Amino acid sequence: MPFEFTAAEKQQIDALISRYPQKRAALIPVLHLAQARTGLITAEVVHAAAGVLGLTAAQVYEVVSFYSMFRKAPVGRRHVQICTNIACMLRGAEDLVAAATRRCGVDVGETTADGEFTIEEVECLAACGTAPVVQVNEDYHENLTVESFERLLAKN
């Protein structure tokens, strides 16, 4: 899939670059910007990011591979990220994982055939006081029960 930054994005990128004494520092914000449109970081995105920042593709790849939020494969329209760290585990996260995999018919780490859901277990989301917590795309859902979680998944 060919990828190019749009004129508007290029303007945003120039604004980002102006915030740092070194161009490379804008790399992570630039990758976020690209991924917000493409859904994942493809080889084309890597080359485009390297191009606008004057980096080698390798310098971009090593960053993409380090950070968990830069996606190497597509995810479903709803990326269901269930925190299973201690506080959430104590408050029923395992039941939420079971409910999600049952409801969606896929295992943790998989995407449903219709491309709607990807189910993932994640580390502490810094919402332990309102555990258990699930992040769906950008939004947190706190104090979940199996019932309220199933309702959330059932909504379109």
Add this chain to the structure above:
Amino acid sequence: MELFATKNFGKPEALTIAGYKALGGFQGLDKALAMPQQAVIDEVKKASLRGRGGAGFPAGVKWGFLPKDNPKPRYLAVNADEGEPGTFKDRLLMEGDPFGFLEGTVISSYALNVHHAYVYVRGEFFKARRIVQDAVDALYKEGLLGKSVCGSGYELDVTVHPGAGAYICGEETALLESLEGKRGEPRIKPPFPAVVGAFGCPTIINNVETLAYVPWILAKGADWFAGYGIAGEGGPKLFCMSGDVKRPGLYELHSGANLRELIYEHCGGIVGDKKLLAVIPGGASSAPLTVDEIDVGMDFETLKKKGTMLGSAATMVIAEGRCVVKILARTLKFFHHESCGQCTPCREGTGWLHRLMERLEHGGEPDVIRKDMGLLFGICDNMVGNTICVLADAAVMPTKGFVNKFRGVFEAHMDGRGCPLHRDAQGHP
């Protein structure tokens, strides 16, 4: 209990400059800008404000490490990468009172003669990042940031920088690498960031909560702040309470607050009125306290003497009936996942400990388990002190702590048949 850093929580007007001001905001900033820069540093030093990101280093002392004669620009990096399991205060501070810690950021930048501060916000925090960015934009618009902060002639830029999902970027030198657009791999120290930090320039790194209290020190005075906590650890303090308590959540008390009171009075006791089994007082990196050890002050020095640490004051409460092997296994899964992999003892050690605890909890070859358990403390000792950053130590502290304090539970798992709590009356898994 009077509230300070959290007093604006739940008030929507705190998200606007006018509202924040009407709620009493910017008094600290006004005072600071009328003082010589060194006097602001001295005030913070006198307040005995200890860093709230985990290590508890005195903020004023750290500020003093900036070289006086270095002609390079200097930076302030605000650590908003909050990822220590159990911790949720910084996210709530940013979402609930963004101008509070930003006021602290401006005061601190002024004191340190910094002209550009970077707020490194954890990648997953989309909402907090939007709120903080909106607040920063508003501060520029009203002349509290930019060429002349409040008409004082002092120039300051603030940039909100996103992370991208990596716990290790909370470690201060990994944060700097990440800010520079690189992999978040901790640097070898020295040189310390105060001398060679972001972009090769002197840099101070402070936690969001640390900075959120700076305006209070200026507004109410260092003596007030120092006297509010315990000797050497000034001020109000946030406690992140989670796990098996009736009322989990964020509590603003004072440093040195009693742990038993936190659990039984503030949090209303244990869910289902069960008995208490253990408390993890300072995030996943800290060793647990047993039920006999909770009459303790929640401050850096006291908990250190008890063989654990206050860390980020992320207090996870564990009720009777829980399996500590399972909790430790989950903790080690975290550290194994988050090791950056630069140092062999950490990369291999966290994986070894994680696999061993998984085998204990879920069952495995008894000979392998017994052999590994025999090696356990040796593995730990080879990790501690032998790595670039202290993530390896952070994995060892809960491991040794849980095994030492709950030896019987670990021994009961050693027959290779998995957790005894998950066996039937005949002892079958």
